[in-house]
Amino acid sequence: MAVKGTSGHRQRQAEATKLEVARVARALFAEHGYVATTISRISAEADIPVQTIYSAFGSKAKILDKITELWMAEAETTARAAAYLEEADPARQLRLLAELNRRQMQAGSDVVAIYQEAAASDPQMADTLRNVLAAREREVRRLIEAVAPRLRPELTVDSALDVTLALTLPEVFHLLVAERGWSHRRYETWLAASLVGQLLRD
Amino acid sequence: MAVKGTSGHRQRQAEATKLEVARVARALFAEHGYVATTISRISAEADIPVQTIYSAFGSKAKILDKITELWMAEAETTARAAAYLEEADPARQLRLLAELNRRQMQAGSDVVAIYQEAAASDPQMADTLRNVLAAREREVRRLIEAVAPRLRPELTVDSALDVTLALTLPEVFHLLVAERGWSHRRYETWLAASLVGQLLRD
Numbered sequence: 001m002a003v004k005g006t007s008g009h010r011q012r013q014a015e016a017t018k019l020e021v022a023r024v025a026r027a028l029f030a031e032h033g034y035v036a037t038t039i040s041r042i043s044a045e046a047d048i049p050v051q052t053i054y055s056a057f058g059s060k061a062k063i064l065d066k067i068t069e070l071w072m073a074e075a076e077t078t079a080r081a082a083a084y085l086e087e088a089d090p091a092r093q094l095r096l097l098a099e100l101n102r103r104q105m106q107a108g109s110d111v112v113a114i115y116q117e118a119a120a121s122d123p124q125m126a127d128t129l130r131n132v133l134a135a136r137e138r139e140v141r142r143l144i145e146a147v148a149p150r151l152r153p154e155l156t157v158d159s160a161l162d163v164t165l166a167l168t169l170p171e172v173f174h175l176l177v178a179e180r181g182w183s184h185r186r187y188e189t190w191l192a193a194s195l196v197g198q199l200l201r202d
Numbered sequence: 203m204a205v206k207g208t209s210g211h212r213q214r215q216a217e218a219t220k221l222e223v224a225r226v227a228r229a230l231f232a233e234h235g236y237v238a239t240t241i242s243r244i245s246a247e248a249d250i251p252v253q254t255i256y257s258a259f260g261s262k263a264k265i266l267d268k269i270t271e272l273w274m275a276e277a278e279t280t281a282r283a284a285a286y287l288e289e290a291d292p293a294r295q296l297r298l299l300a301e302l303n304r305r306q307m308q309a310g311s312d313v314v315a316i317y318q319e320a321a322a323s324d325p326q327m328a329d330t331l332r333n334v335l336a337a338r339e340r341e342v343r344r345l346i347e348a349v350a351p352r353l354r355p356e357l358t359v360d361s362a363l364d365v366t367l368a369l370t371l372p373e374v375f376h377l378l379v380a381e382r383g384w385s386h387r388r389y390e391t392w393l394a395a396s397l398v399g400q401l402l403r404d
Contacts, residue, residue: 166377169371172371172374190365194400198396
């Protein structure tokens with residue numbers, strides 16, 4: 001029991017270290033860029049030895065994976081997507097999709113910007129971003145397929161997916177919320193009404 | 203008369219030089235970035251002496267101004283905006299707005315990318331981009347004001363302008379046309395229907 005307790009304590013310590021590294025790295029990536037931020041800079045800022053960071057993560061890319069995982073957890077992505085698939089009414093489903101997107105943008109527009117900046121100058125990060133976007137596309141496709149019987153007759157699942165990906169772009173969120181001063185609630189209401197209006201037959 | 207003829211010839215030669223510099227610079231800016239492209243690189247690629255380029259433009263920023271002017275001329279921006287303001291039917295006006303935006307994107311999505319890339323690393327270019335976007339916003343506001351009497355009762359000119367700026371974002375065009383393979387015509391039809399559906403009362 002003592003050994004197990006110690007192990008649990010160590011695991012909690014290790015997780016606390018990872019969370020702290022992720023928190024500090026996220027701020028540095030957002031301010032100076034992912035490519036320009038070195039592990040030793042993260043080490044200095046977090047006051048955690050470089051070797052501890054390497055042991056915990058192995059690479060800078062894994063730190064960004066952790067940041068992404070924490071972001072998705074904060075946005076409650078998995079629970080919200082499950083709620084969507086359990087919902088029977090298509091209009092309510094699309095409202096849940098709008099809510100999920102608003103949560104993701106609200107919780108992580110800085111992470112989106114980190115990925116975009118990194119992908120512009122680092123081919124490996126461009127690959128990573130392509131994978132992230134492909135996973136997101138599969139997720140959104142699953143949600144659109146769930147409302148397929150109620151799509152407007154002129155729409156296929158593919159074209160409904162295209163429109164959904166366009167309306168949920170981070171750049172649309174950024175323009176409306178950061179530049180034009182919309183509240184998160186107003187953005188979500190607009191997105192929900194746009195999706196329902198464009199995708200569902202009356 | 204001889205002097206005037208010579209002067210006309212020289213002016214045509216000077217304009218031809220400017221067009222050639224703009225054409226070569228546009229390709230170099232798009233491929234290597236505005237910031238990384240030097241005047242001497244443009245000179246070498248265009249086979250036009252550096253001094254001639256400086257005499258014609260004065261600075262790299264002025265070359266980008268010329269590229270922008272040529273882009274707007276190709277998109278027939280002025281004529282299309284005038285046609286819009288002469289049109290009496292609000293739905294047809296919004297269709298003309300969609301057509302104008304499609305023309306601008308089709309003729310110059312590379313120029314948009316040049317501005318965005320330059321603004322990300324050059325504070326002066328960030329200022330220039332802000333001015334370009336502010337001028338575009340004033341133009342779009344004028345077009346929205348022209349349909350104000352037919353806006354949905356819950357919309358102000360400001361909120362209709364916000365929605366229009368969001369739907370006409372270059373990133374939306376890029377996603378639908380470059381990434382999802384929509385034709386320019388399909389994009390324009392979608393944009394027109396979206397603007398009419400979101401902005402005008404039935």
